[in-house]
Amino acid sequence: MSQTGAGAIEFKDDRKAGRLLAVEDGEVVGLIAYFVLDAAPHALVAVHTVVEPGHEGRGIAGDLVKTFYGIAAAEAVPVVPLCPYAAAWAGRHPDRAPEAPAEVVAAAKAQLDASPDLW
Numbered sequence: 001m002s003q004t005g006a007g008a009i010e011f012k013d014d015r016k017a018g019r020l021l022a023v024e025d026g027e028v029v030g031l032i033a034y035f036v037l038d039a040a041p042h043a044l045v046a047v048h049t050v051v052e053p054g055h056e057g058r059g060i061a062g063d064l065v066k067t068f069y070g071i072a073a074a075e076a077v078p079v080v081p082l083c084p085y086a087a088a089w090a091g092r093h094p095d096r097a098p099e100a101p102a103e104v105v106a107a108a109k110a111q112l113d114a115s116p117d118l119w
Contacts, residue, residue: 008024009022009023009024009029009060009063010022010023010024011023011063011064011067013071015036018033018034018035018036018118018119019031019032019033019034020032020034020064020067020068020071022051022060022063022064024055028052029051029052029055029060030049030050030051030052030055030060030061030064031049031050031064032046032048032049032050032064032065032068032083032086033046033047033048033049033050033083033119034046034047034068034119035047035111035112035118035119037080037104037107037108037111038111039107041077041078041104042075042077043072043077043078043079043080043100043104043107043108044068044071044072044075044077044078044079044080045079045080045082045108045111045112046065046068046079046080046081046082046083046086047082047083047112047118047119048083048119049061049064049065049083049085049086061085061089062089065081065085065086065089065090065097066089066093066096068086069090069096069097078098078100078101078104079097079098079100080100080104080105080108081097082108082109082112
């Protein structure tokens with residue numbers, strides 16, 4: 001959980017739907033849309049970060065990305081931040097966001113190109 005403003009934000013990984021949700025008082029206030037790379041090392045691939053209107057400016061997007069990297073670290077897989085926000089966050093926090101190998105990034109882009117419905 002994270003304190004990012006009015007209430008406590010809880011992060012819920014809905015792997016089946018490919019969503020990391022930020023939930024406050026039972027309401028989804030933000031999310032990362034992602035998929036799991038088919039090929040080993042089964043990287044987590046962030047494709048879009050959203051914070052709902054009225055909840056911007058509270059650090060929710062950054063907390064989502066930080067949590068996403070934490071999930072990947074716990075699973076010992078890399079993150080491929082194809083989402084511009086996640087990529088920018090990773091660039092600002094290299095100590096918490098290790099760069100994925102180039103071949104993993106290429107595989108993630110190819111999988112997304114082949115199946116744009118992944119998100």
